[in-house]
Amino acid sequence: xxxxxxxxxxxxxxxxxxxxxxxxxxxxxxxxxxxxxxxxxxxxxxxxxxxxxxxxxxxxxxxxxxxxxxxxxxxxxxxxxxxxxxxxxxxxxxxxxxxxxxxxxxxxxxxxxxxxxxxxxxxxxxxxxxxxxxxxxxxxxxxxxxxxxxxxxxxxxxxxxxxxxxxxxxxxxxxxxxxxxxxxxxxxxxxxxxxxxxxxxxxxxxxxxxxxxxxxxxx
Amino acid sequence: xxxxxxxxxxxxxxxxxxxxxxxxxxxxxxxxxxxxxxxxxxxxxxxxxxxxxxxxxxxxxxxxxxxxxxxxxxxxxxxxxxxxxxxxxxxxxxxxxxxxxxxxxxxxxxxxxxxxxxxxxxxxxxxxxxxxxxxxxxxxxxxxxxxxxxxxxxxxxxxxxxxxxxxxxxxxxxxxxxxxxxxxxxxxxxxxxxxxxxxxxxxxxxxxxxxxxxxxxxx
Amino acid sequence: xxxxxxxxxxxxxxxxxxxxxxxxxxxxxxxxxxxxxxxxxxxxxxxxxxxxxxxxxxxxxxxxxxxxxxxxxxxxxxxxxxxxxxxxxxxxxxxxxxxxxxxxxxxxxxxxxxxxxxxxxxxxxxxxxxxxxxxxxxxxxxxxxxxxxxxxxxxxxxxxxxxxxxxxxxxxxxxxxxxxxxxxxxxxxxxxxxxxxxxxxxxxxxxxxxxxxxxxxxxxxxxxxxxxxxxxxx
Amino acid sequence: xxxxxxxxxxxxxxxxxxxxxxxxxxxxxxxxxxxxxxxxxxxxxxxxxxxxxxxxxxxxxxxxxxxxxxxxxxxxxxxxxxxxxxxxxxxxxxxxxxxxxxxxxxxxxxxxxxxxxxxxxxxxxxxxxxxxxxxxxxxxxxxxxxxxxxxxxxxxxxxxxxxxxxxxxxxxxxxxxxxxxxxxxxxxxxxxxxxxxxxxxxxxxxxxxxxxxxxxxxxxxxxxxxxxxxxxxx
Numbered sequence: 001x002x003x004x005x006x007x008x009x010x011x012x013x014x015x016x017x018x019x020x021x022x023x024x025x026x027x028x029x030x031x032x033x034x035x036x037x038x039x040x041x042x043x044x045x046x047x048x049x050x051x052x053x054x055x056x057x058x059x060x061x062x063x064x065x066x067x068x069x070x071x072x073x074x075x076x077x078x079x080x081x082x083x084x085x086x087x088x089x090x091x092x093x094x095x096x097x098x099x100x101x102x103x104x105x106x107x108x109x110x111x112x113x114x115x116x117x118x119x120x121x122x123x124x125x126x127x128x129x130x131x132x133x134x135x136x137x138x139x140x141x142x143x144x145x146x147x148x149x150x151x152x153x154x155x156x157x158x159x160x161x162x163x164x165x166x167x168x169x170x171x172x173x174x175x176x177x178x179x180x181x182x183x184x185x186x187x188x189x190x191x192x193x194x195x196x197x198x199x200x201x202x203x204x205x206x207x208x209x210x211x212x213x214x215x216x217x218x219x
Numbered sequence: 220x221x222x223x224x225x226x227x228x229x230x231x232x233x234x235x236x237x238x239x240x241x242x243x244x245x246x247x248x249x250x251x252x253x254x255x256x257x258x259x260x261x262x263x264x265x266x267x268x269x270x271x272x273x274x275x276x277x278x279x280x281x282x283x284x285x286x287x288x289x290x291x292x293x294x295x296x297x298x299x300x301x302x303x304x305x306x307x308x309x310x311x312x313x314x315x316x317x318x319x320x321x322x323x324x325x326x327x328x329x330x331x332x333x334x335x336x337x338x339x340x341x342x343x344x345x346x347x348x349x350x351x352x353x354x355x356x357x358x359x360x361x362x363x364x365x366x367x368x369x370x371x372x373x374x375x376x377x378x379x380x381x382x383x384x385x386x387x388x389x390x391x392x393x394x395x396x397x398x399x400x401x402x403x404x405x406x407x408x409x410x411x412x413x414x415x416x417x418x419x420x421x422x423x424x425x426x427x428x429x430x431x432x433x434x435x436x437x438x
Numbered sequence: 439x440x441x442x443x444x445x446x447x448x449x450x451x452x453x454x455x456x457x458x459x460x461x462x463x464x465x466x467x468x469x470x471x472x473x474x475x476x477x478x479x480x481x482x483x484x485x486x487x488x489x490x491x492x493x494x495x496x497x498x499x500x501x502x503x504x505x506x507x508x509x510x511x512x513x514x515x516x517x518x519x520x521x522x523x524x525x526x527x528x529x530x531x532x533x534x535x536x537x538x539x540x541x542x543x544x545x546x547x548x549x550x551x552x553x554x555x556x557x558x559x560x561x562x563x564x565x566x567x568x569x570x571x572x573x574x575x576x577x578x579x580x581x582x583x584x585x586x587x588x589x590x591x592x593x594x595x596x597x598x599x600x601x602x603x604x605x606x607x608x609x610x611x612x613x614x615x616x617x618x619x620x621x622x623x624x625x626x627x628x629x630x631x632x633x634x635x636x637x638x639x640x641x642x643x644x645x646x647x648x649x650x651x652x653x654x655x656x657x658x659x660x661x662x663x664x665x666x667x668x669x670x671x672x
Numbered sequence: 673x674x675x676x677x678x679x680x681x682x683x684x685x686x687x688x689x690x691x692x693x694x695x696x697x698x699x700x701x702x703x704x705x706x707x708x709x710x711x712x713x714x715x716x717x718x719x720x721x722x723x724x725x726x727x728x729x730x731x732x733x734x735x736x737x738x739x740x741x742x743x744x745x746x747x748x749x750x751x752x753x754x755x756x757x758x759x760x761x762x763x764x765x766x767x768x769x770x771x772x773x774x775x776x777x778x779x780x781x782x783x784x785x786x787x788x789x790x791x792x793x794x795x796x797x798x799x800x801x802x803x804x805x806x807x808x809x810x811x812x813x814x815x816x817x818x819x820x821x822x823x824x825x826x827x828x829x830x831x832x833x834x835x836x837x838x839x840x841x842x843x844x845x846x847x848x849x850x851x852x853x854x855x856x857x858x859x860x861x862x863x864x865x866x867x868x869x870x871x872x873x874x875x876x877x878x879x880x881x882x883x884x885x886x887x888x889x890x891x892x893x894x895x896x897x898x899x900x901x902x903x904x905x906x
Contacts, residue, residue, distance in 0.1 A: 077869025078673030078835030088540030092786030130540030296635025297439030297601030307774025311552030349774030
């Protein structure tokens with residue numbers, strides 16, 4: 001079973017050289033720590049920055065420089081700043097090629113629910129609906145099951161939807177799964193020590209198993 | 220009868236303090252020469268400048284600084300530069316309050332035709348259709364009649380339309396006329412030495428005359 | 439050049455009436471018009487509709503206007519952690535309309551740009567799509583969204599000149615430029631107000647045509663919501 | 673940061689095929705990609721569709737591409753004075769689609785911004801409206817217009833960095849930024865190419881995300897169409 005950092009580490013292997021990437025709050029943010037140094041990629045912050053750098057040292061903290069999670073950040077050489085309309089023009093226009101975000105539920109046809117739980121105070125969707133409606137590649141980082149053991153990989157999302165048929169891949173604490181164009185979670189990799197049977201028992205949606213399913217490796 | 224400079228001079232009296240103004244090519248450009256110094260107005264050039272200054276001296280000519288007529292120009296203190304989408308956002312959004320442009324024909328309900336003559340090579344509408352569809356106040360500068368004596372103030376435009384029900388006022392070599400909301404050219408002023416009868420005879424559209432029509436005065 | 443200068447925040451907001459629709463720039467607490475909000479808090483007005491990406495925190499930004507019960511309705515993409523907000527919402531005192539962030543940015547941009555409606559893929563298949571026209575272009579589904587405008591837009595910039603030209607700094611730019619264009623009356627507060635001609639025309643982010651009133655603000659707090667330094671990870 | 677540098681204009685345009693849809697920045701002869709046009713003229717390609725506000729003059733800019741019969745169709749707002757253009761148009765060799773300038777700018781902007789369609793008042797009641805959806809919003813009529821995209825967008829900036837960030841100068845900015853965003857492959861030529869990090873991130877007009885290839889141009893002529901000096905009036 002993977003911890004949060006290992007989920008992030010595994011997702012980092014999906015990153016390709018030259019990509020522009022938007023990382024959501026939570027586990028997706030951790031992905032930045034594991035992108036290999038030999039890859040040139042640019043991280044976008046939807047509040048108006050391309051080229052997110054590391055967190056600042058105390059003396060470099062600038063209240064006018066935050067990421068979409070409202071954290072203080074720095075810029076890299078070659079960064080650019082822009083307004084929110086331009087930022088979502090980039091996203092909607094497909095220029096941000098990869099979006100990695102968290103989810104409460106994903107369905108076997110790629111629907112995602114991650115913004116609202118009925119009966120709870122709704123804080124808003126922020127930029128999530130724009131992001132999932134736009135990027136050519138969307139990878140979800142999530143726990144395979146809820147705290148009370150219910151599968152979060154479903155036939156159909158029970159929670160209010162954030163976007164339809166958009167998720168391409170899911171990386172959980174148990175597995176790496178691809179959403180097939182015709183529907184279904186194709187099991188690509190198992191977390192170390194996790195059996196196909198366990199994944200099957202914890203996946204409510206249709207699980208597609210073809211041949212031997214390899215165990216993940218970490219470099 | 221007014222010459223071109225006098226038409227421009229008369230139109231300049233319509234300019235109000237604090238306005239943002241777009242001047243078309245031809246007579247409208249001349250209006251800039253007659254705007255009183257005590258008025259603070261800003262001229263927009265739809266290729267991306269607010270604050271058109273005078274033509275440059277030889278040593279200040281900059282090929283990267285032209286107006287919409289492709290003439291070399293200068294900027295004023297407080298000028299700003301922007302792209303074409305932003306420029307027409309300003310125009311379409313009604314931020315440019317006054318547009319002054321030439322026309323081949325104007326109809327009594329405020330339609331304008333100024334971009335195309337069937338049978339002649341069509342060069343394009345440029346920004347004219349955007350301008351006439353957008354500004355709250357549109358004033359046309361034109362000759363009252365064509366070279367062969369035909370009225371250009373018509374019941375209905377014969378030439379292809381540039382915009383519908385948009386012209387608010389027309390200043391010609393013979394008269395100043397307001398387009399009434401219900402249709403019709405209301406005669407506001409006569410050019411020096413021009414009689415109401417002459418204007419009537421040279422106006423094909425419905426001319427509305429109420430009481431004494433004053434002769435224009437120039438300061 | 440037309441001079442847009444007013445003396446201070448009080449002067450700038452003095453005629454905003456109860457029931458007005460306001461836009462307020464900022465993302466989180468970054469780039470919010472602190473001085474104007476303070477001045478609004480001194481006014482005895484209520485029933486405001488506030489269009490702003492976020493709703494401030496309990497004791498800063500729009501949160502203070504909520505606490506004073508000046509706000510009837512918030513139009514935002516994310517309202518965050520704000521206990522008073524939650525209380526008013528649950529009690530029905532406050533109305534909230536949640537809009538995807540990119541759609542919010544584009545609707546405001548459309549308001550300033552004279553585009554009454556446009557199509558976006560954000561929200562297709564979600565409750566955001568309810569009651570909206572759905573349409574297919576080139577094999578993909580889109581929603582029709584309408585422009586947003588405001589009686590008063592209140593924005594915060596880094597530098598400005600007396601002609602109303604604005605330059606923003608860092609990610610404090612965010613919604614400010616689009617809101618400046620979408621206000622019938624736009625009020626801009628700046629950290630540094632300079633004479634027209636002192637700013638490079640090539641570097642203006644918001645041309646002065648969009649700004650009706652400008653003043654130099656004072657005592658900016660610029661509160662940080664999530665202070666993170668090297669070595670930390672959330 | 674991702675490095676977008678290519679050696680020169682020849683390298684940048686080498687894979688543009690016959691029949692491609694191109695966008696070319698510029699207004700009149702200001703801000704046109706001179707080097708890329710020269711390099712295109714060396715290529716043996718034809719049947720191009722060129723989206724550009726204007727069509728150059730007989731012996732400069734896109735006019736040279738017309739003369740070489742490389743262009744099948746022009747999409748422009750104003751084609752100006754160009755004898756060869758007129759000849760080809762009248763003979764049926766060249767197809768022309770004329771679009772109101774603001775609609776052209778917004779359609780290109782929409783292409784880059786993922787907005788498949790929007791409404792504009794420009795052209796209502798004119799032949800531009802033929803075949804287009806007409807719709808009333810708040811008592812005013814608007815046309816629905818579609819986005820424009822290109823296989824290759826070719827733009828000219830003043831300064832650029834290796835990450836593809838661009839800064840324009842004066843009114844040479846015009847259509848260049850929107851076109852940069854609307855090209856599947858965007859080629860930017862700049863007067864001065866600097867290392868990533870040398871440009872102020874606050875002053876970037878076109879973020880590098882939109883640019884796939886960048887090179888430093890040479891020998892800019894920057895021809896002036898209407899040389900006017902003080903005292904003159906047209």
